[in-house]
Amino acid sequence: MPEQTFVNPSELDAALAATVVSKLQSAIDTRGEAFFVISGGGTPKGLFARLAVSELAWEKVTVLLADERWVSRDHTDCNERMVREHLIVEQARDAQLLSLIDGYPDTAANLVKVKQQLADIGSFDVVILGMGLDGHTASLFPDAPELVVGLETAEPALMTSPKSARHARISLSRQRLNDTRFGIIHIVGEEKRVVLRDAVASEDRLAYPILNFLTNESPFTVFFAP
Numbered sequence: 001m002p003e004q005t006f007v008n009p010s011e012l013d014a015a016l017a018a019t020v021v022s023k024l025q026s027a028i029d030t031r032g033e034a035f036f037v038i039s040g041g042g043t044p045k046g047l048f049a050r051l052a053v054s055e056l057a058w059e060k061v062t063v064l065l066a067d068e069r070w071v072s073r074d075h076t077d078c079n080e081r082m083v084r085e086h087l088i089v090e091q092a093r094d095a096q097l098l099s100l101i102d103g104y105p106d107t108a109a110n111l112v113k114v115k116q117q118l119a120d121i122g123s124f125d126v127v128i129l130g131m132g133l134d135g136h137t138a139s140l141f142p143d144a145p146e147l148v149v150g151l152e153t154a155e156p157a158l159m160t161s162p163k164s165a166r167h168a169r170i171s172l173s174r175q176r177l178n179d180t181r182f183g184i185i186h187i188v189g190e191e192k193r194v195v196l197r198d199a200v201a202s203e204d205r206l207a208y209p210i211l212n213f214l215t216n217e218s219p220f221t222v223f224f225a226p
Helices: 009-031 045-052 079-086 091-095 105-118 147-152 172-177 192-200 209-213
Strands: 003-004 033-039 062-066 068-071 094-100 126-129 159-160 168-173 184-189 220-225
Touching: 009 033, 009 045, 009 126, 009 220, 045 079, 045 091, 062 079, 062 091, 068 079, 079 091, 079 094, 079 209, 094 126, 105 159, 105 168, 147 172, 147 209, 172 209, 184 209, 192 209
Parallel strands: 003 220, 033 062, 033 126, 062 094, 126 184, 184 220
Antiparallel strands: 068 168, 159 168
């Protein structure tokens, strides 16, 4: 399992921000645009703060979440709202945000729209995933009835309804998230590191969905700080 370890979250955020900017700049130089997939929650806020003040042709960058809670944009649990407040500001204010909930509350129509938008995008340039204490990543939860579909489908996105979560979710599928030129699993805290070690030892990809992004064929590296 490729892993880079940092002294603290601040050091990790600095290194990851520099790496992301470099990868996105390379994509812009090569193709004139870049596609950047991020995760929500509290862990990436420090990273977002650094990215937001980074010099980059952000107007050529399309940002989208790996998953989203099925709530309105003004809901306190909405990751898109957090991204707009912490990342799509300052230098990064001109980045294009592809919403996963633009069709809320019409589930069927929204999913069709998201799939169509993803079909127009080739491989992502950077994907950053997090991990929960139950080993989930994106909205591929071990207790979600749709987990196997999310891990096996060729469709780019799906709705999930994990029993342990407060809201239904829309999530990119394993196959779509793995279609990236560069991937990071962003983990902070010893408690999560223990979960990751337990997952690797178990080799159970249904009990620990994060394992599906740590195979030899996956383009992901773990960035960890205690």
